[in-house]
Amino acid sequence: MKDLFHKSLSRRSFLRYIAATMATTAVDWFKIEAMASTVEPKSDYPVVVIGAGIGGLVAATYLAKNGFPVTVIEQHDVPGGYVTSFERGEFKFDVAPHYTLGLSPFLEYLGIQEKVELVKPPEFFRVITPEHDLILPQEDPRGIIRVLSEKFPHEEQGIKSFMSLLNGLLQEWVKPFDMKTISSTHPIMWNLSKLNTAQVFDQHFKDPRLKAVLCIFGSGFGLPPSRLPALVFSPGTAASIYVGREYVKPCGQGFSNALMQAIENNRGRVILKTEVESILAKDGTVTGVRTTNGKTYTAKAVISNASAPATFEKMLSPGHVPDSYMAKLRTYRPSHSYFLVWLGLNKELRGKFKGFQNVVIPEHYDPEDDDKATSACNASKTRFQVYIYDALYSGYSKPGKSTVKILMQCGYRPWKHFEADYFAGKKEAYRKEKDRIAQILIERAESKVIPGLKSMIEVMDAATPLTHRRYTKNPEGAVLGYEHSMDNYWIYRNKNRTPIKGLYLASAWGSPGGGVNPVVRGGQSAFTDLMLDWAKIK
Structure with missing residues (x-):
């Protein structure tokens, strides 16, 4: 059998490749930084970044490190987008899975490697099927x-x-x-x-x-x-x-906080709990943004970490976006969302149950049927995952406790009829349905992964696609921006440079798409496009 990973491609070499791809593959990264150094005076080139998701934070970090005045405006009270954490009682929960690949070179370049510790799970996956229990x-x-x-x-x-x-x-x-x-x-x-x-x-x-x-x-x-x-x-x-997957220790919020701190340490600003209402433009060129509190921020460029639909259909006035561009965007579908259940347990699971990421495959085995069940949010029929966070490292939870998350991919359609009441604060029917699905997933997790789970629960919380939409304002609570469909991926993916001069995307809605590593690259890509454009001006 051919050597599966040829000696010419050592792990060290592949990590260097990861660093290169994260710094963009189409251009010479040192050339880009050299271009940035020629754009003077920096004070004439202020940039506003809409949103403090990872893509926005990365773009802002590169700008700040290169001396550009950058202001990040975020609607939430913490940075990170989906790479955030929250507390319930004695437990801290990550919002969503956020594994990374070869992130270390990027952290080193930005000088935040001492603030972000990466740990590898003990295994790739544990896969539980009707017939097998596999540890990969x-x-x-x-x-x-x-x-x-x-x-x-x-x-x-x-x-x-x-x-x-x-x-x-x-x-x-x-x-x-x-x-x-x-x-x-x-x-x-x-x-x-x-x-x-x-x-x-x-x-x-x-x-x-x-x-x-x-x-x-x-x-x-x-x-x-x-x-x-x-x-x-x-x-x-x-x-x-x-390369192997890695997770941020102690939690994903640490990565987001480190990026925010890097921006601020380089004289950038991150403004939280403030929402951008509109992108200002004149003669096809952006001039700044206006927030919901009426304040205007002048900018030579705007980088949007908000969803593409919000950026082009809500923040920009009609007439600024070419009809052909909007027609193309409207052919793309928002990605799936998640139904999540977070559990704080009163027992220690570390060493007693195998597997950090446990994937349970339903009896029908058919991924097409699974997709239908996912779209319908059929918790009894679809594949789901159980994350035992204390399997990552000792001390994740407090002594005598454990932290677990159950994840099911979920469509938005089953939740759409709750939409009006949900945002009007009328949530009784919605909560009943949310609790029903959460209990199904807990029972399945108890049956397949953690025997006796229900008796250990001390704290429980859950989230639906409506929850994701509420906190991120992403259409349909999408977690990966646009779907990675056959007409919107790789070199065919929606580009980060937009038809409006000075406006760029740095999010899962642009290129290369959703996921921690892709949005890191998206933030770098937005910075690269901006430097290339400003170098032409010079």
Whole structure:
């Protein structure tokens, strides 16, 4: 069998690649910083960033470090967007999953590596199916082959060929490409760009049970394999297997706070509990923003970390956005949302239950049926995940306690009829439905992952797509911006440079999309586009 991860691509080399891609692959990063140094006087180039999600914070951090006056305006009382945490009693809960890949070089560049500690889970995944209980090892492609081949011996050759494909893709991914020659220089990448994930699975496997297990590698994208681009699924899967996933210790809020502090330490401003009402523009060029309290902030450029629909349809006056651009945006769909249950337990689970991220696959095994159940928020039928945070490291919770989160991807449609009453403060029917679904998920988690779970619960809270919409104002409570659909991914993804001069996107709604690492790159991309444009002016 071909060496799965060739010696020429050591882990150190791949981490360097991660650093390079996070600093953009299409341009020379040192050249960009050199360009930034020529834009003078800096006081003539103020920038406003709308929103303190990770993409907005990253863009603002780069601006502040390069001496530009930057003001971040955030509606919430804490920075971070979905990478935030909250407290209930003696427990601290992360809002959403926020694993990262190779984040260390980025932290070092920004000088915040001492403020953000990264820890690796003890395993890649624990996967619980109707027939198997699998532990997929961390940073061990051969171990993953061994585990899968033991459970699916009739698919061993397909498993090996699939892993070889991922290896080959990584070899290509570290090399720059030109779209004029990509079919010959990067044949694997080019071939995958024309396929969905289901088609790739069909090339290697026949057993639907194995396909269902492998779907979890791309489960965060919220699309069934028939609609998920292979070139979205495959690079992230390969990188996760090789580099290994990491989580921020003690919680995701620490990453967001470190970015905010870096901005402020470099003379930038972060204004919380303040909402931007409108983006001001004249003759097709932005001039600043106005907040709901009536204050105006003048800007040479505006970077929006808000949703694209809010940016273009609510914050900008009619006539500023080309009709063709809006027509294209309206063909894109918001991504899935989450139903979340947070549990504070009165027992210590560390060392007593295996698995940090436990994925439970339903009996039908069919990812297409699973997608239908997800869209309908059918908690009895769909796949769900149980995170045992104390498995990450000792001391996550207080002595004698444990912290657990149950996650189910969820569509917005089942919650839409509660919308008007919810935002009017009439939540009785809504709460009844939320509690019903939460109890189903708790019972399933008790049955499949943590026996006796209900008797341990000391604190419980839950969130629906309406909760996400309320706190982020994302349409339909979307957690990944626009879907990573076949017409909106990779080089085809909605660009961060917009048709309005001086307006850029730095969020999951732009390029490369949603997820912690992608929005970090999105923030860097917005900064890069801005420097390229200002260099042309000079």
